[in-house]
Amino acid sequence: MAFPAPLQRLIQALEKFPGVGARSAERMALYILRSPVEDAADLAVALRDARMETLRCEVCGNITLRTPCSICEDENRDETLVCVVEGPREVERMESAGVFDGRYHVLMEGFAPREGAEPEPDALRSLRGRVEKEGVREIVLATAPDREGEGAALLVSEALEGLDVTLTRLARGVPVGTRLEYLHGEILADAFKGRREISSSRSTS
Numbered sequence: 001m002a003f004p005a006p007l008q009r010l011i012q013a014l015e016k017f018p019g020v021g022a023r024s025a026e027r028m029a030l031y032i033l034r035s036p037v038e039d040a041a042d043l044a045v046a047l048r049d050a051r052m053e054t055l056r057c058e059v060c061g062n063i064t065l066r067t068p069c070s071i072c073e074d075e076n077r078d079e080t081l082v083c084v085v086e087g088p089r090e091v092e093r094m095e096s097a098g099v100f101d102g103r104y105h106v107l108m109e110g111f112a113p114r115e116g117a118e119p120e121p122d123a124l125r126s127l128r129g130r131v132e133k134e135g136v137r138e139i140v141l142a143t144a145p146d147r148e149g150e151g152a153a154l155l156v157s158e159a160l161e162g163l164d165v166t167l168t169r170l171a172r173g174v175p176v177g178t179r180l181e182y183l184h185g186e187i188l189a190d191a192f193k194g195r196r197e198i199s200s201s202r203s204t205s
Helices: 005-015 022-034 037-053 088-097 121-134 147-159 185-193
Strands: 078-085 102-106 138-141 166-169 196-200
Touching: 005 022, 022 037, 078 088, 078 121, 088 102, 088 185, 102 121, 121 147, 138 147, 147 166
Parallel strands: 078 102, 078 138, 138 166
Antiparallel strands: 166 196
16 A cells, blocks of 8 residues: 555655665654654754755855854954865864864865765855955865865866965875765864875966
């Protein structure tokens, strides 16, 4: 017998999440039905609030409650040093580890096919604009050390071509294939200390 229509709609909605197949969606949907009504209501409210109350920072692109975000507004941070990451998870991980005192630029995983993400050309244009207008002297490429991350780093490098800025990459102390969000704080700290210049986009004019 087919599932009742409300349950089937819930399953179909859950299937839209990255990495969730039909079977997983069914298990989650049935778990929700077994849960107390209050828990299901709390989940619905949390989903609504997360979607409706958050926005992208107009400067760095991170998820925030206001724009500019608190990091971009922090005058104690080095505004000439910008770390480029794929998504908000990497910002959260680095901030928790306390290994970086500059600012960020978030690509929202825009260059990787993972999780169904699509390229975000605006992220590249806004990064170039920050370098041109804010006196950024160094861009730290902190994309993941895998094929997608390397591709993102290449696109960023191409977008900044001709500008008076130094590009560095996190040291290879970061294990290949490992997402930054899973790394221990000490590993991240070593990676930042050992970052190296990969090219200089300084204008020759």
